[in-house]
Amino acid sequence: MKKTFKLFLILFFAFSVKVKAQDGFHFINKNKVHQQISFKLINNLIVIPLHLNDKKLHFILDTGVNKTILFNISQNDSIGLNNVKKVKLQGLGKGESIDALMSLNNNVSIKKIASKTETIYVILKDNFDLSSKMGTTIHGIIGYDLLKEFILKINYKSQTIDFYNPNKFKYRKCKKCEVFPLKLFRNKPYMNLKVQLDTIGNKLIDVKMLIDSGGSDAVWLFEDSKEDIKTPKQFFNDILGEGLSGAIYGNRSRMPKIKMGSFEIENPTVSFLDSLSTKNARTFKDRNGSIGAGILKRFKVWIDYPNKKITLKKSGSFSGGFNYNMSGLDVIYYGKQLVKEENVKSYSNNASAGGENSINFITSFSYKFKPSFIVNSVVENSPAEKAGLLKDDIILKINGKRSYEFTLNDIMFKFQQRDNKKIKIEVSRNGKK
Structure with missing residues (x-):
């Protein structure tokens, strides 16, 4: 997975604060x-x-x-x-x-x-x-x-x-679009859809989900918010993210299908929050979870709060797969580091007639600020922990390539590639490689 x-x-x-209009x-x-x-x-x-x-x-x-x-x-x-x-x-x-x-x-x-x-x-x-x-x-x-x-x-x-401008906008006819009503509760948008979990066979469960463009995951579900909503048998515990009041824990897994009207998305990733986070999140008691940007980015999206509706149209990335970072590493940006770079230039020395041509090299050095990255946390019993990585390890190289040649997105993508892929990481710990 x-x-x-x-x-x-x-x-x-x-x-609760009252402010003027x-x-x-x-x-x-x-x-x-x-x-x-x-x-x-x-x-x-x-x-x-x-x-x-x-x-x-x-x-x-x-x-x-x-x-x-x-x-x-x-x-x-x-x-x-x-x-x-x-x-x-x-x-x-x-x-x-x-x-x-x-x-x-x-x-x-x-x-x-x-x-x-x-x-x-x-x-x-x-x-x-x-x-x-x-x-x-x-x-x-x-x-x-x-x-x-x-x-x-x-x-x-x-x-x-x-x-x-909602007073002057007119929707164009779109055969490939589908319109869904929105329910706004405490100024947050909710929509109805269906999900299928492998714990209940082919049955589809009706759920009410927060539309959450600020969550990069595909789907969140609140366990026991409905009788059939349970964590699948195959899952792993992980830190799902950070909230204002600390780390958010839960179980990560997959589910067979999410159905939004006529749109069906197969094998999306799904996360189940721990009981405390679920309690805090369910200020709207009818809520069963969230759909995040991992789903939304597969569509062109029209968000229409004035008319309380959302319109979706498949985009080119609709059929793309869903990936998890199963390394157990949470890597973050660690500021700039000063890097010495060697610059080698060559030029030809054209000899006179009968002589030999030669190539000369000029070496110079320059100093540039480059990004650095550090291990923010390591999930217990993960591949990263078993390999011996620790919090505050500074990443020097990944598969022989210096870390400053990557962006943070590049590094996270490395942890999302094919199953059982081996990654070689060199770190600095307390000044030692």
Whole structure:
């Protein structure tokens, strides 16, 4: 069985605050009806550029959150925040609630789309360090506050999002598209679909699932949320991701099928949360789990909060397989390292008539900053633990190739390749190779 890198961003708020009505996001030009932006797809997650109070930042677009979160403020960032008060946040994981700030009436813009009245929740201590896990700087998460104002067309293949004015947008006829109603509960979108588990034969189970573009996995299910929802016999325990309140544990497996209307997706990966995370996640009691970006990226997706519906159309990657990272290694970005590189240039010395030609070499050296990577955790009884790898091992080489020649995505892909593939890793531990 194969496996994919995951990161889950599911937040729950342990407080209630009343704020005045917000103007919300809108096209700066009132006559404009469409705006396209480009995004980066990192670990299946959509990363968009935006400006917060005139500071350029990078946020994950996450349908699974109902608040805008800012959590990566360094000493080099100068973001003026307005009307600030202290609050508490509770997230998935086994830890306690954390301290945060709520800031009102902030200016947020994405190209020609803007709002001057946005409420931002600021995490004071970024315990799960999302930027290291993504391999690029991520400042926060945005969801409902942006999505509620527009109809969005998300094209994972071209990595573009089109924003449309819902009052002037008309859907084109599309024979290959299918429309599903959305139920919004606490400003998060849910849809009905069917799943098949190998514990119940060919039976299809009706489930209500959160649409979670901020989860890079394919499917989450909450064990015992229905009588037939059980972890399959073949599974392995793993860290599913990080929440605000610590690591999220559960069981990873596969299931025969997920059926969304006429669309059938075979052998997707599925994760079952531990009992504590399930309890925290099921604030909506009818919820049975989530479908994440591992499913969504196989479609062109129209998200339509104003009309409470979602439209799906198969994309070219629809039939691709689902992979797991079964190495047991959680590798993260570890900053820049200064690398000495040798540059060799050659030139010909053309001799005069009757002489011999010669080739001369000039060697020079340059110093460049390159990425480095470190082992963040090792899953118990995994291949990585059995091989002797430990937390805080710094990765030097993978299969003889220096680690700085990879991106974090490249490294995770190495752990998702064919079954029983052997990988040779050289690490630095306490200054020794």
